[in-house]
């Protein structure tokens with residue numbers, strides 16, 4: 001799960017863990033991920049939270065293996081690759097469900113927003129899901145067991161673009177096209 005440190009991603013992680021999934025909760029804010037692990041630990045969803053060092057990042061996980069908090073910036077190919085490596089080391093297998101949920105929106109008139117604002121929305125909402133999908137497919141092709149599902153969290157701003165969200169609307173529309181092309185390339189029914 002990308003974007004697991006707040007909002008929709010954090011809530012979905014709670015539900016998945018409660019339902020017995022082994023979940024890698026990823027985001028940039030490791031302290032928020034650690035809070036989530038502690039919360040799940042305290043409500044009895046997991047047992048014995050532990051903290052370990054993997055590479056240059058801090059990984060917070062649990063001995064029961066139902067949730068693993070992994071620092072990952074979706075705009076960094078190195079961090080995305082490292083996160084998948086950490087999951088493989090921890091669970092010894094490729095993921096069978098990957099949710100690209102991390103997103104940002106930098107509101108403003110197109111005349112007023114900066115190049116950095118546009119880049120932030122495009123990199124996080126479009127490049128990020130593309131990098132995560134590439135790495136997930138690579139893991140699946142090199143050791144996945146059966147089916148791989150990729151879920152992309154889009155927005156109503158994709159089919160219905162609105163003022164003050166030009167870069168966000170464009171990026172989310174791009175993500176929907178990315179998902180459509182992946183479905184064609186991998187022969188989704």
Ligand SMILES: NC(=O)c1ccc[n+]([C@@H]2O[C@H](COP(=O)([O-])OP(=O)(O)OC[C@H]3O[C@@H](n4cnc5c(N)ncnc54)[C@H](OP(=O)(O)O)[C@@H]3O)[C@@H](O)[C@H]2O)c1
Pocket residue numbers: 002003004005006007008009026027028029030032072073074075101102103104124153154155156
């Ligand atoms: N809330 C809505 O009404 C709504 C409506 C339509 C679509 N959506 C979409 O739903 C998704 C979740 O939205 P939300 O409302 O839950 O937002 P949110 O509370 O702001 O959470 C965004 C998440 O994305 C992560 N994130 C941002 N940039 C990142 C990066 N470069 N690398 C890794 N993680 C990054 C953040 O974690 P860190 O900052 O810790 O990295 C955070 O966990 C987004 O894709 C959003 O576009 C939301």
